[in-house]
Amino acid sequence: MxxxxxxxxxxxxxxxxxxxxxxxxxxxxxxxxxxxxxxxxxxxxxxxxxxxxxxxxxxxxxxxxxxxxxxxxxxEDVVIRPERDTVRGVTTWLLTRDSGPNGVTVAKMRLTKPAGEQRVHPGRDWFTVLSGAVELRLGERRVRVEAGQAAEFSCMVPHAFGSLDGPAEILCILDNEGQRTHLHSH
The missing domain is CATH 1.10.260.40 (lambda repressor-like DNA-binding domains)
Incomplete structure (x- = not known):
């Protein structure tokens, strides 16, 4: 056929x-x-x-x-393949192929390196830690977010997140600006 x-x-x-x-x-x-x-x-x-x-x-x-x-x-409509960025220590699985409602993207990320350079962009980011622990840097603050916990914050505050004490996996919801900032190589 x-x-x-x-x-x-x-x-x-x-x-x-x-x-x-x-x-x-x-x-x-x-x-x-x-x-x-x-x-x-x-x-x-x-x-x-x-x-x-x-x-x-x-x-x-x-x-x-x-x-x-x-x-x-x-x-290709079913299998979600990871995108690896070894320089940043991030592996990403885009769980939404197109921007969802209100332009948000859902992604699972495996973090293997500490938080990098802080960035600022419009909008809000949200993530929950699936395994390990994540350091969320918000300006001068350093917040430890452990498995089973979630974080939500204004992206107008300089921010970065990365693994803490070994690899960590997160599920995150990002707006268009967050997607460009966190999911693409710099």
Missing amino acids: TQDGDLDGVVRKRIRGLRVARGWSLDELAARCYLSPSTLSRIETGHRRIALDQLAPIARALGTTLDQLVESVSD
Whole structure:
């Protein structure tokens, strides 16, 4: 089967799966997207080609986007590979592929070096320590944040964080400025 055929089948399964997950009959979804139930049935079963002018209203009725309905199904959509920065002693797993609501990024980070140069940027950062201990430097303050604890702070205060007493892992939520500052090499 061709890649287009594979995607076509995936889109059909997504339409049916979303409809069933909402507890809607073919009649209910058909009424919401202004198609006949028989047309929608033939789309779901593969007995009719899906036209773009049909797909957009179906996506809207199902509360999703056209992009989400037709997105790729490769392993790249599933596997999150680490990005290593050996100079800074940081390995990062981006848990959000695109900025989430309000432009935030969620990342898991493994820190192996002490806090580096302090930086300032707009916004707020938040992290929780999964293992080990982290030193959070806020201006002249040095705050120890241990496994099971979290920190939230204004990024307008000069700040940096790094491992303390060995490697540490954190889960962090960063805004766009925080992502540029903390997740990319300097």
